[in-house]
Amino acid sequence: MLRALGQVSRRDLLTMIGAAAGSAALYQAMTTLGHAQPSPYQGPIKLQGDPGTVKVLILGAGLAGMVAALELRAAGYEVELLEYREKAGGRCWTLRGGDTYTELGDFRQEIGYAKGNYFNPGPWRIPHHHHAILDYCRRLGVKLEPFIQKNHNAFLHSTAAFGGKPQRFREIATDFRGHTTELLAKAVNQGNLDEMVSEEDKEKLLEALRTSGMLDQDFGYVKSQHTSEFRGFQTWPGGGAKPNPIPSDPIAPGDILQSGLWRWLGVAETVDHQETMFQPVGGMDMIAQAFEREIKDLIRYNAKVTSIKQDETGVTVIYQDTGQDTGIEGEPLETRADWCICTIPFSILGQIESNFSDGVKSVIDKVQYAGSVKIGLEFNRRFWEEDEQIYGGISYTDLPIALIGYPSSDYLSTGKGVLVGGYNWDTAAYHFTSMTPEERINKALEYGATIHPQYRKEFSNGASVAWYRVPWALGCYGVWDDREADYSRATALDGRTLMAGEHLSYLPGWQEGAILSGLDAISRLHARVMSG
Amino acid sequence: MLRALGQVSRRDLLTMIGAAAGSAALYQAMTTLGHAQPSPYQGPIKLQGDPGTVKVLILGAGLAGMVAALELRAAGYEVELLEYREKAGGRCWTLRGGDTYTELGDFRQEIGYAKGNYFNPGPWRIPHHHHAILDYCRRLGVKLEPFIQKNHNAFLHSTAAFGGKPQRFREIATDFRGHTTELLAKAVNQGNLDEMVSEEDKEKLLEALRTSGMLDQDFGYVKSQHTSEFRGFQTWPGGGAKPNPIPSDPIAPGDILQSGLWRWLGVAETVDHQETMFQPVGGMDMIAQAFEREIKDLIRYNAKVTSIKQDETGVTVIYQDTGQDTGIEGEPLETRADWCICTIPFSILGQIESNFSDGVKSVIDKVQYAGSVKIGLEFNRRFWEEDEQIYGGISYTDLPIALIGYPSSDYLSTGKGVLVGGYNWDTAAYHFTSMTPEERINKALEYGATIHPQYRKEFSNGASVAWYRVPWALGCYGVWDDREADYSRATALDGRTLMAGEHLSYLPGWQEGAILSGLDAISRLHARVMSG
Structure with missing residues (x-):
């Protein structure tokens, strides 16, 4: 039946299937046709036809850049890739024991983590709907494990609430849901919402509220065995001759x-943070390493681009060796190609000499970069697991x-463990960016100790990355002031160059955005090349 | 300061700390003293003093039984352990390719799963608050990985709703929360709840509702970029020149x-199913195997107990070899000890000759066992990951x-995969119990194919366990008709015997209940022995 697709339109086909076989068959057909949940990634890219030389x-x-290199070479293109750093990956980056990292201001950090421990300064999780990066992980053999985003036993903490005592997520989440649902049930029962809820729906609504709000027979949210099964017990159920479990007291609605702690209840309900999330086993840069293995021979490392000039037939780029390996900056070198895919962040690109069109140049200058500071603290034991x-x-x-x-790894292990001791934005990030790495660690320890008093005793060592100080990024991800006005100009072919990267996507700051942008750029480039 | 505990009461101490140092210090002290979250497991058991011979x-x-054996031997007891099966673990059980299993009715199954694939017929997950089993996993070196309970991208399905089309969890959860929150916000804004909500709280409540219900400026739950960030998009965000993401339409409140699909929204909000949950890497019986390694020398396998007789000074048990290895049932054998810990399920124990007290015997007969059927289906590929x-x-x-x-393992792998194709209770379980294993598989395929049409094409092979037919359990877990009347009698020392197992706990059906019950039994036995 699916072979009929060539003759009839997709909509006609769906109507035919629907009429013939009922809506379940229709849905199945829709799923098979990839229609029910349109995704911007439809499986491995196909760049058909021989591009020639x-x-x-x-x-x-x-x-x-790497996904573009991988797929363009596979399609028959000659590819050259210039990279500023001594390794590939960009913001797909992991710091491990023995690594060193120097940020602007000449702040040099030697990472002291124990073997096997790591910290991802940039992206640290992959959502379930990021089909492209998940598919590349599958194809490149990157092993994934769940990234635990939501943990009912973790804390919500406000300095101004509950005397500064951290509260368990499960208690706040349960009580918030219970109390608000009780209120709604009262309003429904008092007939206040009769205009909005039909008599037929009202009965179902009350049943649903009793279930979801854990309400008793009188639609009250009260201390009970039942509510404790959600929020936790005063004394938890035991075995043998131990006494009955004792229910816990809900926190008063007011x-x-x-407390304002409800502000964090919904974080893990967004599609970007819903279960199931993933992380690569061993650190985020396992993805970078997997790509790099495939195309290492195409990469010129330690290459600092200083000029990008386009003409009628191609692009000429001047670069020099950063001296990363030799200690001496190299002489200017030149390379040339028919086309260019430029994935340099606009924060850096704006400082490089170029002859992009004025329109594109103005967008490069206009896009801002978000700042963020992330801190990885290693402790001598996993007190958060053992004690809490x-x-x-x-x-x-x-x-x-x-x-x-x-x-989200090595659970219940007995060695040292690394946690993210801070991950902030905006004002807090500015403050932390202005500190030395040592000051950042001290501040993170001071603040964190109010939640985990074990911090001071168990601290081993730490690392931090302030993204505004990262020499090759100068920020975290691109922020569009006026996407409607500027975005299409920046993504369009400008002379012989196409821009790509997370900043040229609707998924800013996500690796999926970078990959989808790279794939989209090369498919448009290929179409242009094949059209002659 | 903590050394003062001997002199002052805990409450006095807490008051002192609180007065001296403010409530944060008080909380920290409470946590340190294990007061804030009383758990029935307080770390490794300490059976102090020499019990003698x-x-x-x-x-x-x-x-x-195994935790009792492990800890009693460590405390200096002579221990003998009789086990009906050819291996240890009981309901902590995993079926793998090459295993055979014969249930009552002489239904024999040869498990055909590919190497590395498995199915846990009994327990398959460990909650975060099951401190005892988690601690034994840590101590015995059992590697754990997250068990994914809640998945926003999985389906909710009712034959009577949406034309039988499965709905994504994220869509139902988001729309239910959005619509009900909108109703509550309306009631609050109309002043209907003014008697119940103070003016001060009202403002916060509306702010919280807007956040949690994803409401717009007019407190409406509507189709938008924002609500799609929770329920998913019509067209998902892409990269490069791909068009803007297109928001999806919420499902109408009615x-x-x-649909009734809201009934499943709260499952993963109970403490028994909240994130983070665990499973042992490689199958649940990795826990059984870890215990077994420690105490293998104490176990007499294939030992069918036929009589338990107590007298003033000890317990005499008659058993015979089941013939599992030899094909011939053995002659009656006798063993004797000073004390007995009996972990045989009451469903089995009621059929064994004994001279327990009449009170205990009546409870043994009274406790019912829940029935359940669980089905493990292996497919040629992971279509649920690849397609959905x-x-x-x-x-x-x-x-x-x-x-x-x-x-919850081997994500994105390309080989065969095993899913749980059914896990039912009550009426549905009775029906499935009455079927042959082959019929169960066929039924599971027939039903499952309405959710995953790929079932028929991709099916490889399957296994099932109907717990009422399990020869050594005759059911799934103990259910107390009248716990208040019977429980203390069954857990008390009866002559020279203490009962233990999940049925003697407030955590029925959970491995934690079995372990806590075993630990409680031996600590009471030890106290009795030491008191002479």
Whole structure:
């Protein structure tokens, strides 16, 4: 039946299937046709036809640049890739024991983590709907494990609520849902919403509210065995001759509301943070390494681009060796190609001499970059697991560290462990950016100790990355002031160059955006080449 | 300061700390003293003092029996353990390719799964608050990985709703929350709840509702970029020159309510199913194997107990070899000990000759066992990941299979995969119990194919366990008719015997209950022995 697709339109086909076989068959057909959930990634890219002898120069060996290099070479292109750093990956980056990292201001950090421990300064999780990066992980053999985003046993913390005592997520989430649902049930029962809810729906609504709000027979949210099965017990169920479990007291509605802790309840309900999320086993840069293995021979490392000039037939780029390996900056070198895919972040690109069109140049200058600071703290033992039974997930706080992220690997192991001791934005990030790496660690320890008093005793060592100080990025991800006005100009072919990277996507800051942008750029480039 | 505990009461101490140092210090002290979250497990058991030459006979090498054997031997007891099967673990059980299993009715199954694939017929997950089993996993070196319980991309399915089309969890969850929150915001804004909500709280409540309900400026739950960030998009965000993401249409409130799919939204919010949950890497019986390695020398396998007789000074047990290895049932054998820990399920124990007290005997007869059928289906490829982007988690349905559970391991791998094709209780379980294993598989395929049409094409082979037919359990877990009347009698020392197992706990059906029950039994036995 599917072979009929050539003759009839997709909509006609669906109507035929629907009429013949009922809606379940229709749905199945829709799923099979990829219609029900249109995704911007439809499986491995197909660049059909022989491009002939065409060279593409790619600037930047982050994920956008590497996916472009991988697929263009597979399609028959000659590819050259220039990368500023001594390794590939860009913001897909992992710091491990023995690594060194020097940021602007000459702040040099030697990472002291124990063997096997790591910290991802940039992206640290992959959502379930990021089909492209997941597919590349599959194809390139990158092993994934769940990234625990939501943990009911982690903490929510406000300095102004509950005397500064951290609260368990499960208690706040349960009580917020219970109390608000009780209110709604009262309004429904009092007939206040009769205009909005039909008599038929009203009965179902009350049944649903009783279930979802854990309400009793009188539609009350009260201390009980039942509500404790959600929020946790005063004394938990045991075995043998141990006494009955003792229910816990819900927190009063006003205390929950005034605490503001409800602000974090929905974070893990967004498609970008819903279960199931992933991380590569061993660190995010396992993805970068997997790409790099495939195309290492195409990459010129330590190459600092200083000029990009286009003409009628191609692009000429001047670059020099950064001296990373030799200690001496190299002489200017020149390379040329028919086309260019430029994945250099606009924050850097704006400082490079070029003859892009004025329109594109103005957009390059206009796009801002978000700042962020992320801190990885290693401790001598996993006290968050051993003492507090927090296995992965995130505690949120209104302190400037913003959150504490617990490792989603090596659960219950006895060695040292690394947690994210802070991951902040905006004002807090500016403050942390202005500090030395040592000061950042001290601040993170000071703040974090109010949530985990074990911090001071168990601290081993730490690392931090302030993204505004990262020499090759000068920021975290691109932020569009006026996407409607500028975006299409920046993504369009400008002379012989196409821009790509997370900043040229609707998924800013996500690796998926970088990959989709890279794939989209090469498919348009290929179409242009094949059209002659 | 903590050394003062001997002199002052805990409450006095806490008051002192609180007065001296403010509530944050008080909380920290409470946490340190294990006061804030009383758990029935307080770390490794300490059986202090030399019991002398005392022998304990343990019946049943499930987790309750094995933890008792392990700890009693460590405390200096002579221990003998009789086990009906050819291996230890009991319901902590995993079926793998090459295994055979014969249930009552002489239904023999040869498991045909590919190497590395498995199916847990009994327990398959460990909650975060099951401190005892997690601690034994840590101590015995059992590697754990997250068990994905909740998956926003899995399905909710009702034959009577949406034309039988499965719906994504994220869509139902988001729309239910959005619509109900909108109703509550309306009631609050209309002043209907002014008696119940103070003016001060009202403002916070509206702010919280707008956040949690994803409401717009007019407190409406509407189609938008924002609500699509929770429920998913019509067209998902892409990269490069791909068009803007297109928001999706929320499902109408009445359709959500009438569908009944909301009944499953709260499953993963209970403490028993909240993130983070665990499973042992490689199958649940990795825990059984870890215990077994420690105490293998104490176990007499293939030992069918036929009589338990107590007298003033000890317990005499008659057993015979089941003939599992030899094909011939053995002659009656006798063993004797000072004390007995009996972990045989009451469903079996009621059929064994004994001279327990009449009170205990009546409870043994009174406790019912729940029935359940679980089905493990192996498919040639992981279509649920490849086609539907479901990575772990559970789809729920009102079909008799009740659920489909996706494997929480080997994500994105390309070989065969095993999912739980059904896990039912009550009426549905009775029906499935009456079928042959082959019929069960066929039924599971028939039902499951309405959710995953790929079932028929991709099916490889399957296995099932109907717990009422399991010869050594005759059911799934103990259900107390009248716990208040009977429980303390059954857990008390009866002559020279203490009962243990999940049925003697407040955590029925959970491995934690078995372990806590075993630990409680031996600590009471030890106290009795030491008191002379």
